Amino acid sequence: TLTRLADALPELGLLWRSVSANDAPPAVRGLHEVEVQLRNTTKHLQTGAGAEGFGARGVVELLRAVAGGAEALRTRPLLSSIQCVISPLFWDEGPVEAIATYAEAGVPISIVSMAMACASAPATIGGLLALTVAEVCSGIAIVQTLAPGAPVISTGYPATMDLRSGALNLAAGPDDAFAEMACTQVLGSLGPPCATGLFSSGAKRPGWQSGAQGGLAAARAVFSPADIYNGAGGLYAANVFSPVQLVLDAELFGAAVRWAEGHPLDAEHLALDVIERVGPEGHFLAEPHTLAHMGELWRSRILDETSWEEWEAAGEPDAVARAEAEVRRLLAEHEPEPLEEDLARELERIVAAYEAQALAG
Amino acid sequence: TLTRLADALPELGLLWRSVSANDAPPAVRGLHEVEVQLRNTTKHLQTGAGAEGFGARGVVELLRAVAGGAEALRTRPLLSSIQCVISPLFWDEGPVEAIATYAEAGVPISIVSMAMACASAPATIGGLLALTVAEVCSGIAIVQTLAPGAPVISTGYPATMDLRSGALNLAAGPDDAFAEMACTQVLGSLGPPCATGLFSSGAKRPGWQSGAQGGLAAARAVFSPADIYNGAGGLYAANVFSPVQLVLDAELFGAAVRWAEGHPLDAEHLALDVIERVGPEGHFLAEPHTLAHMGELWRSRILDETSWEEWEAAGEPDAVARAEAEVRRLLAEHEPEPLEEDLARELERIVAAYEAQALAG
Numbered sequence: 001t002l003t004r005l006a007d008a009l010p011e012l013g014l015l016w017r018s019v020s021a022n023d024a025p026p027a028v029r030g031l032h033e034v035e036v037q038l039r040n041t042t043k044h045l046q047t048g049a050g051a052e053g054f055g056a057r058g059v060v061e062l063l064r065a066v067a068g069g070a071e072a073l074r075t076r077p078l079l080s081s082i083q084c085v086i087s088p089l090f091w092d093e094g095p096v097e098a099i100a101t102y103a104e105a106g107v108p109i110s111i112v113s114m115a116m117a118c119a120s121a122p123a124t125i126g127g128l129l130a131l132t133v134a135e136v137c138s139g140i141a142i143v144q145t146l147a148p149g150a151p152v153i154s155t156g157y158p159a160t161m162d163l164r165s166g167a168l169n170l171a172a173g174p175d176d177a178f179a180e181m182a183c184t185q186v187l188g189s190l191g192p193p194c195a196t197g198l199f200s201s202g203a204k205r206p207g208w209q210s211g212a213q214g215g216l217a218a219a220r221a222v223f224s225p226a227d228i229y230n231g232a233g234g235l236y237a238a239n240v241f242s243p244v245q246l247v248l249d250a251e252l253f254g255a256a257v258r259w260a261e262g263h264p265l266d267a268e269h270l271a272l273d274v275i276e277r278v279g280p281e282g283h284f285l286a287e288p289h290t291l292a293h294m295g296e297l298w299r300s301r302i303l304d305e306t307s308w309e310e311w312e313a314a315g316e317p318d319a320v321a322r323a324e325a326e327v328r329r330l331l332a333e334h335e336p337e338p339l340e341e342d343l344a345r346e347l348e349r350i351v352a353a354y355e356a357q358a359l360a361g
Numbered sequence: 362t363l364t365r366l367a368d369a370l371p372e373l374g375l376l377w378r379s380v381s382a383n384d385a386p387p388a389v390r391g392l393h394e395v396e397v398q399l400r401n402t403t404k405h406l407q408t409g410a411g412a413e414g415f416g417a418r419g420v421v422e423l424l425r426a427v428a429g430g431a432e433a434l435r436t437r438p439l440l441s442s443i444q445c446v447i448s449p450l451f452w453d454e455g456p457v458e459a460i461a462t463y464a465e466a467g468v469p470i471s472i473v474s475m476a477m478a479c480a481s482a483p484a485t486i487g488g489l490l491a492l493t494v495a496e497v498c499s500g501i502a503i504v505q506t507l508a509p510g511a512p513v514i515s516t517g518y519p520a521t522m523d524l525r526s527g528a529l530n531l532a533a534g535p536d537d538a539f540a541e542m543a544c545t546q547v548l549g550s551l552g553p554p555c556a557t558g559l560f561s562s563g564a565k566r567p568g569w570q571s572g573a574q575g576g577l578a579a580a581r582a583v584f585s586p587a588d589i590y591n592g593a594g595g596l597y598a599a600n601v602f603s604p605v606q607l608v609l610d611a612e613l614f615g616a617a618v619r620w621a622e623g624h625p626l627d628a629e630h631l632a633l634d635v636i637e638r639v640g641p642e643g644h645f646l647a648e649p650h651t652l653a654h655m656g657e658l659w660r661s662r663i664l665d666e667t668s669w670e671e672w673e674a675a676g677e678p679d680a681v682a683r684a685e686a687e688v689r690r691l692l693a694e695h696e697p698e699p700l701e702e703d704l705a706r707e708l709e710r711i712v713a714a715y716e717a718q719a720l721a722g
Contacts, residue, residue, distance in 0.1 A: 173659050182624075204665065212664075223584045251573075289485075
């Protein structure tokens with residue numbers, strides 16, 4: 001259902017897993033997750049599923065089935081694999097095995113550093129930046145050593161620690177924003193595509209905090225753009241997934257994209273002749289220039305633009321209520337392009353075979 | 362009370378009027394407002410009170426009383442006066458009279474254009490920009506003609522129209538942000554200090570929308586800074602003033618200021634030696650470097666950083682609830698520096714004299 005929702009939102013280009021298949025045996029959870037997602041979206045997937053050799057081999061088999069063979073998958077990778085360094089500076093055996101499998105199959109690997117200032121990184125933002133860059137470079141070096149030329153993505157989610165509790169800082173603010181921007185700029189200069197976290201506010205419910213942290217994040221996409229963004233729909237620092245927050249974040253991201261596009265300042269758009277003709281005490285409502293260009297203005301799906309009277313009459317719905325309605329509408333109306341019957345059965349067969357092997361082993 | 366709250370918030374450097382003295386005769390409303398504000402804050406005031414000659418003369422008399430005479434007011438202007446052009450391109454008689462009075466007294470005049478694309482300005486953002494700049498320049502020309510060298514502030518609040526209703530677009534997004542940035546940059550290049558609107562979301566209550574629009578606005582202060590910002594505490598496009606939203610906006614503005622300050626990237630802050638010493642599988646919690654620098658990290662007053670369990674135990678308070686508590690705390694604890702008794706009586710006397718004159722006239 002969540003995959004179907006994300007499939008419906010045009011602002012989203014790729015999908016993470018939003019829930020974990022905790023009802024499946026641990027060794028094949030990732031396979032179940034990927035299978036369900038492949039059946040419910042035609043968008044690119046990005047997942048941490050398959051974080052060791054066995055799981056990675058299963059995921060590659062699923063992907064090859066959908067892509068139509070090993071070479072077809074190499075040409076059109078349906079999924080990119082998230083592999084995390086353990087900060088500071090440590091690679092576990094599982095991810096390195098998985099990297100070998102994915103890299104050999106041509107599945108892009110997103111090398112992720114999630115260093116946290118004060119705990120797994122220095123307390124300074126400069127030190128957090130240095131460590132993040134070093135860790136991502138170490139992952140890229142591993143990939144290129146195992147499979148020279150294999151596609152990688154450089155990903156930094158630098159964070160700060162809550163000094164009060166020692167946990168991840170849910171009240172993330174300017175330091176985190178500065179660190180993410182700095183990492184995006186340095187990682188982006190390395191060559192491979194660069195990803196950064198946006199959204200996934202520290203708030204526990206959609207509300208002012210998720211809006212404020214989301215607005216600051218969206219602005220980073222305008223002023224310090226990355227190639228790929230992760231995090232829409234997350235709350236409580238991505239420990240909670242909210243379909244309503246996903247719609248809200250998609251709205252903000254759409255606004256950021258429009259903001260970054262800018263506006264032409266040519267003679268037609270500066271409209272000095274129109275201003276001169278209308279003149280003092282006139283208005284522009286009836287101008288052909290207005291009619292010709294008003295469609296260029298951005299329009300919100302979610303932000304409340306009603307008058308106070310309309311709003312009261314409608315039962316005082318806020319933007320969160322509008323997003324809830326949008327979630328219901330999208331789920332009712334959107335049907336993703338289905339996999340062919342045969343292919344769907346083939347995926348089930350692959351997952352079942354791996355599951356049998358995992359339970360036997 | 363609202364003035365007292367704003368006096369207490371360190372993020373706020375100047376105060377607008379947040380309520381109107383509608384219980385006073387129209388001609389002296391502005392005088393009552395300014396008198397109350399002078400008694401409740403030592404911060405700079407900025408107000409549209411006194412938008413014609415009579416009111417402006419009264420305001421100047423109040424200000425001279427507090428400043429300690431005409432020359433003292435010129436040296437330390439306690440207030441700046443907002444004077445609005447009527448878009449497109451029209452100056453009414455009242456504001457021009459007021460400009461003459463204020464400019465002669467050395468009270469800075471903020472020349473404000475509030476053009477709205479599609480209605481009082483072209484539908485294009487370029488045209489909105491051109492008109493705003495032309496209008497502000499026209500106001501500056503009026504001031505400088507009437508009183509050469511008088512201090513002015515260039516202020517643009519460009520907005521877009523809600524195409525559905527014809528009213529101000531409460532769902533303001535990327536177009537408005539782009540227009541405000543462009544105006545800030547062009548007006549800022551003219552020479553006089555430049556002001557822009559921040560906050561005053563279109564939302565009707567503090568919540569996701571006021572956070573999202575506020576976050577996007579705060580980011581403008583980071584990436585396209587003006588000299589003066591107006592709008593904190595506003596909702597429903599500044600038709601509603603919310604003390605809670607004021608605290609929330611102040612929090613975001615503080616975060617933006619910290620973001621803009623940045624972080625040093627010198628050897629001490631890059632901390633390469635610390636990273637090398639800690640090494641793989643270590644941690645930074647016990648490092649002297651961490652202890653020395655962790656105090657440099659920004660800490661939120663309002664954003665919720667509690668764990669899920671703490672949050673549930675506390676009754677699930679969100680950031681808005683925390684801001685409400687902060688409003689109550691500030692009002693209970695903060696006592697503005699009072700005016701001397703004699704001076705307060707003198708202000709009352711001035712207002713009463715103008716009121717008598719207005720009622721007689």
